[in-house]
């Protein structure tokens with residue numbers, strides 16, 4: 161009940177505070193920033209035909225009606241044992257195939273999830289246009305994602321969807337064991353981009369109220385909540 165209320169409040173706040181890429185305030189924010197950071201899922205990338213992210217699991221093994229619930233449960237278990245702030249796909253699949261000792265088979269199972277993921281990902285057209293404009297005016301662009309997939313996979317998804325990542329650094333929570341949600345992945349971005357002490361010149365754009373809008377602000381960065 162409480163969770164439902166929280167979710168509702170988050171949806172209402174996102175509608176109130178969220179804007180699309182044509183909003184004039186965004187032009188101003190970009191002009192006043194040196195580094196522009198983008199979220200990936202539901203910002204740069206849309207998963208076509210999926211109502212919720214977990215609907216992807218229905219497509220991985222269409223003939224196995226138990227796979228979706230087992231995959232969700234495996235992720236929950238992997239998160240329970242978490243020592244860092246985020247998990248890797250490998251850790252989910254270790255839970256999923258506990259009795260499976262053959263490394264090769266786990267690799268193949270993971271490869272199937274990744275190729276299914278790739279097949280549903282599309283560029284968000286207005287985001288792609290905005291991303292290209294920001295690059296054209298010479299701003300430094302980075303990508304910051306809370307995701308269990310690894311960096312090469314995220315890069316592959318983006319490149320496949322038409323994003324030019326030349327000179328773009330990609331920061332993924334699974335690789336650092338740090339998330340946007342806690343602001344710690346943003347701290348990593350600031351450090352690696354040489355922007356410590358210049359947080360106000362770094363803008364992050366994304367669709368999640370907590371991870372993309374509030375967390376960067378907590379450490380002095382600017383943020384823009386995207387709502388399609």
Ligand SMILES: [Mg+2]
Nearest residue numbers: 199201202367
């Ligand atoms: Mg997102």
